[in-house]
Amino acid sequence: MNDLFVSKVASELKLQQRQVLATSRLLAEGATVPFIARYRKEATGSLDEVAIAAVRDRMLQLVELEERRAAVLKSLDERQLLSPELKSAIERAELLSVIEDLYAPYRPKRRTRATIAREAGLEPLADQLFQRQATMDPARESVAFVDPEKGVANAEAALAGARDILAERVSDDAEARARLRGLFASEGVVRSRVLAGKQETGAKFKDYFEWSEPLKSVPSHRMLAMRRGEEEGFLLVRIQPPEEMALNLIEPLFVKAPGRPAGEQVRLAVQDSFRRLAGPAMEAEMRMEGKKKADQEAIRVFSENLKELLLAPALGQKNVLAIDPGFRTGCKVVCLDRQGKLLCNEVIYPSQSADLIREAADTIRGLVKQHQIEAIAVGNGTAGRESEAFVRALKLPASIPIVMVNESGASIYSASDVAREEFPNHDVTVRGAVSIGRRLMDPLAELVKLDPKSIGVGQYQHDVDQGALKRGLDDVVVSCVNRVGVELNTASRQLLAYVSGLGPGLAGQIVGHRNEHGPFKTRRELLKVPRLGPKAFEQCAGFLRIRDGAHPLDGSAVHPESYPVVDAMARDAGCSVEDLLRDSSARQQVRLERYVTDAIGLPTLQDILEELAKPGRDPRQKFELFSFQEGVEKMEHLKPGMQLPGVVTNVTAFGAFVDIGVHQDGLVHVSQLADRFIKDPAEVVKVNQKVRVTVTEVDIPRKRIALSMRANPEIGPAAGGQRNAPAPGRPNAGVPPKRPSTAAGPDWFTEALMKNKKES
Numbered sequence: 001m002n003d004l005f006v007s008k009v010a011s012e013l014k015l016q017q018r019q020v021l022a023t024s025r026l027l028a029e030g031a032t033v034p035f036i037a038r039y040r041k042e043a044t045g046s047l048d049e050v051a052i053a054a055v056r057d058r059m060l061q062l063v064e065l066e067e068r069r070a071a072v073l074k075s076l077d078e079r080q081l082l083s084p085e086l087k088s089a090i091e092r093a094e095l096l097s098v099i100e101d102l103y104a105p106y107r108p109k110r111r112t113r114a115t116i117a118r119e120a121g122l123e124p125l126a127d128q129l130f131q132r133q134a135t136m137d138p139a140r141e142s143v144a145f146v147d148p149e150k151g152v153a154n155a156e157a158a159l160a161g162a163r164d165i166l167a168e169r170v171s172d173d174a175e176a177r178a179r180l181r182g183l184f185a186s187e188g189v190v191r192s193r194v195l196a197g198k199q200e201t202g203a204k205f206k207d208y209f210e211w212s213e214p215l216k217s218v219p220s221h222r223m224l225a226m227r228r229g230e231e232e233g234f235l236l237v238r239i240q241p242p243e244e245m246a247l248n249l250i251e252p253l254f255v256k257a258p259g260r261p262a263g264e265q266v267r268l269a270v271q272d273s274f275r276r277l278a279g280p281a282m283e284a285e286m287r288m289e290g291k292k293k294a295d296q297e298a299i300r301v302f303s304e305n306l307k308e309l310l311l312a313p314a315l316g317q318k319n320v321l322a323i324d325p326g327f328r329t330g331c332k333v334v335c336l337d338r339q340g341k342l343l344c345n346e347v348i349y350p351s352q353s354a355d356l357i358r359e360a361a362d363t364i365r366g367l368v369k370q371h372q373i374e375a376i377a378v379g380n381g382t383a384g385r386e387s388e389a390f391v392r393a394l395k396l397p398a399s400i401p402i403v404m405v406n407e408s409g410a411s412i413y414s415a416s417d418v419a420r421e422e423f424p425n426h427d428v429t430v431r432g433a434v435s436i437g438r439r440l441m442d443p444l445a446e447l448v449k450l451d452p453k454s455i456g457v458g459q460y461q462h463d464v465d466q467g468a469l470k471r472g473l474d475d476v477v478v479s480c481v482n483r484v485g486v487e488l489n490t491a492s493r494q495l496l497a498y499v500s501g502l503g504p505g506l507a508g509q510i511v512g513h514r515n516e517h518g519p520f521k522t523r524r525e526l527l528k529v530p531r532l533g534p535k536a537f538e539q540c541a542g543f544l545r546i547r548d549g550a551h552p553l554d555g556s557a558v559h560p561e562s563y564p565v566v567d568a569m570a571r572d573a574g575c576s577v578e579d580l581l582r583d584s585s586a587r588q589q590v591r592l593e594r595y596v597t598d599a600i601g602l603p604t605l606q607d608i609l610e611e612l613a614k615p616g617r618d619p620r621q622k623f624e625l626f627s628f629q630e631g632v633e634k635m636e637h638l639k640p641g642m643q644l645p646g647v648v649t650n651v652t653a654f655g656a657f658v659d660i661g662v663h664q665d666g667l668v669h670v671s672q673l674a675d676r677f678i679k680d681p682a683e684v685v686k687v688n689q690k691v692r693v694t695v696t697e698v699d700i701p702r703k704r705i706a707l708s709m710r711a712n713p714e715i716g717p718a719a720g721g722q723r724n725a726p727a728p729g730r731p732n733a734g735v736p737p738k739r740p741s742t743a744a745g746p747d748w749f750t751e752a753l754m755k756n757k758k759e760s
Contacts, residue, residue, distance in 0.1 A: 005059060006020045008062065009055060009058045009059060009062070013055065013058065015047070015055070016045060018045070019045045019047055020055055023052055023055045024059055027056055027059075030501075030535060031539065032500040032501060032539055033053050033475070033478070034049060034478060035500045035538075035539050037049045037052055038482075038542065038543075038557070038607075041604055041607075042603060042604060046603050053475060065096055068099060069090060069093070075103075076090075076106055079106070086102065089102055098174070104172040105169070105172040105173075113168075114165045114168035116151070118165060120152050120161055121145065121147065121150060122152070122158060122161040125141075125159070125162040126165035129163075129269075132262060133256045133263040134257040134262070135262075136261070138265050142159050142162070143158075145162075146158055162265070163269040163272060166254075166266060166269035166273075167277055168273070168277065170270050170274075173253065176254075177282070180246060180274075181285070184239065184283070185215070187214075189214055190211075190213055190215050190223070190239050191211065191237070191238050192230075192235045192236065193209060193211075194208075195235065195236055201234070202229065205228075205229035205234050209235075219653055220297035220298050220301075220460075221298070221652065221654055224291075224294050224295075227291065227294075227463065228460070228463055239283050246274055250274065251267060251270050254270050295465045295469075296468075298461065298653075299472040300472075301651065301652060301653055302452075302461055302469070303472050306455065308686045308688055309457055310443065310447055310476070311480055311620050313620050314441060314442045314443060314618070318338060318374040318375045319372050319374045320373065320374070320376070320438075321333065321375075322377040322379075322436045323376070323377065323378045323387055323391070323433065324407070324410070325387040327382065331349070331350060332346075332429040332432065332433040333345065333347070333364070334430060334433040334434050336437045336438065336441070340434075342423065344371070345430045345433070350387060351386060361390075361394055365394060368396060373400060375440065376402045376403065378404055378405065379404075379407035380404045380663075382663065385404075385628065385662070388404055403626075404626075404628065405436050406439075406647075406659070407435075407439075408455060409447070410435040410439070412450060412454045413431065414429070414432035414435060415431075418449050419431040419449075422492075435449075444480060444481065444620075448477060448494050448498055449492065449495075452474075452477060478498050478500070484619060485557060486499055486543060487546075488546050489519040493507045493508050495507075499540050499544060500543050501537075501538070501540040502539075509532060519546075521550045522550045523541050523560055526540070541559060541560050542557055547616070552578050552581055553577065553615070555616045556581075556612070557615075558615075562604070562608055565608065568595060570586075572590075573589045587609060587612055587613060626647065627645070628645060629644045629660070632644060632662065633661060635662050636700065637662065638698045639695065640697060640715045641694065642694065643693070643695075644661075644693055644694075644695065645691075646707075647691070648685050648687055648688060648689045649687065651681050651685055651687055652681065653670075653680075655669040655672075655673070655681055656681050658691060660695075660705070660707070664703050665705070666705030668685075668693060668708060672706075672709060672710055672713060673710075674710065675710050675711050675712075685709075692709070693708065694707065694708045694709075696708050696713055
């Protein structure tokens with residue numbers, strides 16, 4: 001373990017070096033983030049998953065930095081360009097940008113104007129211009145370098161070639177690049193304009209036709225929106241600081257005799273370098289850095305939303321009747337047992353003729369009775385509210401809840417390889433209905449079967465770095481799955497794959513062993529699974545549950561390595577382990593300090609005692625029924641001023657989508673989330689949160705609904721985010737732009753959001 005890495009990471013993350021060292025060693029040994037956070041608290045000083053992941057990610061960045069440093073040093077050494085001074089500077093560099101700046105003058109280049117000038121023998125002239133700025137007469141001394149055969153037709157051509165060489169040197173100068181980088185970061189302005197002839201076809205980007213704002217404060221969604229407009233051929237986007245400031249910053253590095261003929265030649269070279277080489281190169285770097293920051297923010301927002309969705313309350317194991325609504329093709333109905341097994345499927349037509357409606361009612365009543373249905377799930381897609389109203393009108397027993405279920409992604413699951421493997425003899429409509437029913441029973445277990453990107457709780461997820469997005473979302477899924485725990489004998493292969501230490505291969509082996517040999521009776525039987533060795537067992541065992549297993553602790557989060565400690569607690573209390581689990585008075589006799597050893601400390605012992613009190617507890621909140629406003633089922637039913645219950649379906653950097661039961665989510669802009677200034681919508685709302693909103697605007701032709709959560713919202717076209725900001729198109733200090741007064745709402749975010757929803 002590199003001591004410098006440990007010291008640096010500890011300093012940056014404000015952790016103790018021993019914590020970073022222990023965490024890094026555990027990660028290097030193959031331990032997962034959830035395992036370290038849950039079962040190695042003594043080693044890490046009780047670091048949580050966020051801190052452990054931060055250590056992991058920063059360590060990887062430092063490793064990548066060292067790999068690049070080594071590659072640069074090797075390249076320079078092989079070409080005999082590595083002086084002791086250059087080697088020392090590269091070895092001291094702590095940032096990748098510094099290493100690249102030092103390497104820039106020696107980087108193999110394509111044929112450039114400076115290359116051509118050197119081939120024409122003009123490098124000595126360039127050297128003289130720079131070194132003799134106060135005394136040289138460029139017009140007179142450049143005549144000696146005229147050589148028509150080499151393309152140098154006259155003295156002016158010679159000076160132009162010399163300036164090309166100097167311009168490239170300026171562009172490659174580490175100090176100049178560092179100064180420009182700082183200037184671009186602090187004073188750079190992002191500007192976008194529409195390309196000629198694209199005003200009509202690019203209307204969705206009209207708020208960026210003439211737009212500018214500081215690079216340092218541009219929000220992620222606007223950066224990504226402008227980049228999308230550029231990639232689709234509608235916008236031209238530039239990032240530039242004031243040219244005068246840039247030249248004033250770098251000219252003193254090179255112009256040593258201002259006003260003298262040679263000094264002015266050098267000044268011309270510096271200006272040319274900024275406009276043609278250094279400026280565009282730094283702009284490209286800033287574009288990459290801006291994109292990276294925008295990606296990070298978008299991934300953070302997506303990750304937070306996904307976490308809330310995966311940890312949504314679960315109804316639990318119930319006999320469920322699920323309905324995938326439809327008008328013309330009817331509603332697909334399935335019945336599932338308490339383990340989610342498909343029992344039967346039917347098609348009903350509750351929105352057509354009177355005879356078909358009566359037949360549909362008889363079918364539902366019959367299925368409820370035949371399969372002892374305990375809950376009904378209705379998808380919230382097309383015809384969802386109508387189907388819900390139909391079921392409620394059947395006057396089924398009050399003990400059977402009727403729940404609208406967000407079916408986002410169900411259609412993707414139904415057409416996936418996973419669904420075909422699970423239901424090879426059923427079509428996509430049946431599979432979709434099954435997914436809706438299972439999502440009510442356990443959202444986490446069902447949603448892990450989908451690519452997280454398809455769930456639709458992000459912003460511009462298709463524009464961000466897909467590798468970084470996958471890593472970020474996988475971390476969230478792994479964290480949620482292991483936090484909740486997995487029932488070993490009923491979990492799908494997809495769910496098991498996210499358990500600490502397993503992955504798709506071992507998950508498949510577990511399911512295969514389970515199918516061949518029957519349910520696991522104890523956790524220890526996992527060691528009989530092919531290729532699942534002691535290391536994988538150590539990582540996964542604590543997160544797997546066996547309800548009513550042979551060992552009483554196998555249904556809890558107590559790790560098998562701690563079973564002897566619990567046995568000792570039971571012996572000392574004069575009872576059995578089962579007694580400790582069910583008798584609080586027995587647990588009160590336990591004195592944790594008696595069981596502290598070098599391997600196990602108070603943090604783990606406290607976790608064990610808490611787990612004994614509620615073995616296998618589900619950390620998700622208790623399931624609560626929710627109903628939309630009766631009689632409000634379509635956009636046509638909405639009127640400004642209506643107050644309605646809703647469910648948050650997506651949170652972005654500039655507001656939140658809310659489902660109010662009309663087949664079109666409404667938007668609560670960040671300025672309408674509360675009666676105070678809100679910088680981050682996540683301060684106020686979370687995905688799946690139940691809220692009460694006021695309708696402020698309805699635009700049926702464009703399918704847009706503006707909502708507010710403020711106590712006294714403005715109603716009508718003037719409602720919205722005026723209080724937050726200056727007019728669009730002007731640089732500002734990072735506040736959102738003023739919302740235009742349009743019936744459709746603020747185009748600058750609604751266009752982006754509607755595009756995002758369509759992608760999802």
